[in-house]
Amino acid sequence: xxxxxxxxxxxxGIILAVFGAWEFAPRVxxxxxxxxxxxxxxxxxxxxxxxxxxFWSHLAATLHVTIVAFLxxxxxGAVLGILIAESRFALEVFKPLIFxxxxxxxxxxxxxxxxxxxxxxxxxxxxxxxxxIFIVMMTAFAAVESVRADHLRVARSYGxxxxxxVTRVYLPSMTPVLLEAVRLAMxxxxxxxxxxxxxxxxxxxxxxIGAWGQGFQLKQLLAAILLVAGLSIIFNETIRYxxxxxxxxxx
Amino acid sequence: xxTAGTLGNVxxxxxSHTYAAKGQKSKALDSISLNVETGRFLSIVGxxxxxxxxxxxxxxxxxxxxxxxxxxxxRPMEGPDPSRIGVVFQEASLYPWLTAQSNVEFPLSLRGVDxxxxxxxxxxxxxxxxxxxxxxxxxxxxxxxxxxxxSIARGLVQDPPILLMDEPFAAxxxxxxxxxxxxxxxxxxxxRKTVIFVTHGLSEAIYLSDEVIVLSGRPGRILDRVxxxxxxxxxLEMMSEPRFVALREQIWRQIKS
Numbered sequence: 335x336x337x338x339x340x341x342x343x344x345x346x347g348i349i350l351a352v353f354g355a356w357e358f359a360p361r362v363x364x365x366x367x368x369x370x371x372x373x374x375x376x377x378x379x380x381x382x383x384x385x386x387x388x389f390w391s392h393l394a395a396t397l398h399v400t401i402v403a404f405l406x407x408x409x410x411g412a413v414l415g416i417l418i419a420e421s422r423f424a425l426e427v428f429k430p431l432i433f434x435x436x437x438x439x440x441x442x443x444x445x446x447x448x449x450x451x452x453x454x455x456x457x458x459x460x461x462x463x464x465x466x467i468f469i470v471m472m473t474a475f476a477a478v479e480s481v482r483a484d485h486l487r488v489a490r491s492y493g494x495x496x497x498x499x500v501t502r503v504y505l506p507s508m509t510p511v512l513l514e515a516v517r518l519a520m521x522x523x524x525x526x527x528x529x530x531x532x533x534x535x536x537x538x539x540x541x542x543i544g545a546w547g548q549g550f551q552l553k554q555l556l557a558a559i560l561l562v563a564g565l566s567i568i569f570n571e572t573i574r575y576x577x578x579x580x581x582x583x584x585x
Numbered sequence: 586x587x588t589a590g591t592l593g594n595v596x597x598x599x600x601s602h603t604y605a606a607k608g609q610k611s612k613a614l615d616s617i618s619l620n621v622e623t624g625r626f627l628s629i630v631g632x633x634x635x636x637x638x639x640x641x642x643x644x645x646x647x648x649x650x651x652x653x654x655x656x657x658x659x660r661p662m663e664g665p666d667p668s669r670i671g672v673v674f675q676e677a678s679l680y681p682w683l684t685a686q687s688n689v690e691f692p693l694s695l696r697g698v699d700x701x702x703x704x705x706x707x708x709x710x711x712x713x714x715x716x717x718x719x720x721x722x723x724x725x726x727x728x729x730x731x732x733x734x735x736s737i738a739r740g741l742v743q744d745p746p747i748l749l750m751d752e753p754f755a756a757x758x759x760x761x762x763x764x765x766x767x768x769x770x771x772x773x774x775x776x777r778k779t780v781i782f783v784t785h786g787l788s789e790a791i792y793l794s795d796e797v798i799v800l801s802g803r804p805g806r807i808l809d810r811v812x813x814x815x816x817x818x819x820x821l822e823m824m825s826e827p828r829f830v831a832l833r834e835q836i837w838r839q840i841k842s
Contacts, residue, residue, distance in 0.1 A: 484678040491645055491665045491672045492692040502695075506682045583682040583723050 371553045380557035389542075393561075396538040399455060399527050403462025408519050411467040412512060415474020429475060436468040440526060444533055453534045458527050465526025466519045473515035477508035510581045517573040524566060592658040592669075593623030593746035593779035595644065600653030601804075602639060612804035613639050617653070619798060619807065623746065624777045626770075628790035631800030632840055637783045640805065641751050644781065645672045658746060667692050671740030675752040677732035679724040679739075685711065686720035689738045710738035713772060730761040737772065747779045755785070762786075763821070766793055770819065787840075791832050792819055799839050808839045 353373055360367040371379075383389040418424045444461060451457035481504055489499050531540025539558060546555040602614040613636040621627050629637045642648040644655060646665040655662040657669050671692075679688045687694075689707040698706075711720055714734040724732055733753055740748050750769075754762040766789060773780055784790050790797045791813055799809040811832060815823055823829050 482678075484674060484676050485680060487647065488672075488674065488678045488680075488691075489695075491647055492667045492695055493665050494695050498695055502691075503680070506680070583725065 368550075369552065371556065376553055376556045376560065379553040380560060383554065383557055392537055392539050392542050396527065396531065396540065399458040399462060399538065400524055403459045403466065403527060404520060404523050406459070407463040407466035407523060408470055408516055410463075411470025411519070412474045412477075412515060414467075415471035416478055416508075418471070419475045419478035425475070432468055432471050432475075436472060440465045441529055444530060447530070448534055453536070458530045458535070458538070461530045462523045462527040466523040469522050470515050470519050473511060473518060477511035477515070480511050481507040510577055510584070513573055513577045513580060517570055517577070520569055520573070521566070524562075528562070591623055593621075594656075594658060595619075595621040595747060595779060595781065596656040596659075597644070598654050598656075600640070600643065600650050600655065602636065602643065602648070603651045614650075615804040615806045617805070617807055619810070621779055621781065621796075623779055625796065626773060626780045626782065626794045627796050627798065628782045628784055628794040629798045629800060630784060630787055630790045630836065630840070631805060632802045633785065634803050635800045636803065636805035637800055638751050640800075641672075641749050641781065641783050645670055645749050647672075667696075667743055667745065669745050670747045670749055671743065671745045673733070673736050673740045673748065673750040673753045675755050677724070677729075677736040679732055679735055681724050684721050684723055685716065685727065685735045685738075688724070688735055689742050692739060692743055706742050707738070710742040711735070713741065713775065714738045715768065728761075729757050730765055733757065733765060734768070737769070741772070741776065741778075745778070747781070750780065750782045752783055752785065754789070762789070769793065770817075774818075787833050787836050788824060788829075791815075791829060791836070792824065797832075797836060799836055809836070811836055 356370065357373040359365045360370050360372045418428050440461075443464065447457050447461045447464070451460055485503050485507065486499065489503050494502065527538075528540035528543070531538035532544035535541045539562060543555060543558045543562075546552075546558065597620070598618045600614060600617040601612070604611045604613055617640060629640065631637050639648060643650050644657070644662070646662045657666070660669075662669075679685075680691065683691065686704070686707050689710050690703045693703045693706060708717070708720060711717055714737050716731060716734050716738065719727065719731065719735075724735070727735065736753070737748075740750075754765050757765060769780075770793060782790070782793060794813050797811040797813060798807060799811065800806065801808050813832060815826075815828060815832075
């Protein structure tokens, strides 16, 4: 218990130190404030940005694409993954192929997506799905593998129907792993979509981040980075909270 | 929870089983015939891979035999039938996301038994195996022996006349195994179910059983049926008595040959 407190304090200390260095290094001119504006300036810029309708519309555009891509990629990937993993033959055929595709950096396909879909809404959605679906499928394979044969045998020996086997054995076994899929999916999805926006788009947070970078507007750039980082961490930790709740029985 | 009459009879006649693995056929069991009367404690021993577990899985209706017939309580077995047979596996195979009580209730809940009745029966079964007070514990909070007790309670909760046990204590340490053996005999004495117990422990088989079936190596055939004429209740001291030692040697010689 004591070492847990120590660890937590140390973590907080590191975060504060980073933020502290960020605040004071430019102030004491260790770093050029044009390259790294102090944290307080950046936060003030962020507050200001959040008070403009334009910034909100960029944010909304990105979230819209992200949510649509997420809502398609996760169920689709999970269902495809489970269906494939349920058939030993299909698993042997597809598993290595999915792993091959997974190992390729998705960013190199971005120009192709632009050629096919243009640079509007559905191109971002398509690229988000493409960035996400393989990790979801791979996690779904792992989810099916996490269902133990002896658990299925017990259900069978006590006369479980197929439906009962799915709801009483498959689902509870797979839930923690599938939640992990959801979490990883959001990271991959968000990364893909921001990249697509930075590369070629007319709106979205990725788009303004790209523009501010090129325009050397570091306060705005860093403010947007803080915001995106904060949103991602909040989402990730929320899912992790549910993961832990579902895993209490793992002891 | 006492079983009488013929409901717990098990009749196996001319049972054979051939596996087809990777295009090759492999005979696991060869013309097994045996009958067990209600309330008897029977063990099956034999070298590893002799098909003793397969035989048990066939009795449980989990594997379909290639030929021959199985009748339980006078009726043929055509698939898993939890009202006639409870099964206890080597791994306790409890669902880790359910409490001990919910694990025991599991077979009842599959049949849609009313919640109140389910709870009462589960608590009764847990008490029978000496686990009152652990109803709300999760499997990871229980020791190996306690998990296996929960598994036995799950096997007994529907009050089937027959309990099949597949090396249930093999994964436990020596001391726990002996305690669990005594516990099992106590439960058996109270319920008088037919027990068919697969094990590779010869002493364990003799200590627990009325009769020991000795199977040969692959394909498994019945080499001998040894009547254990030791008085009950069995005690640890009996294990060093000449009769016990003689039985053990008789069985060992057959397995070795």
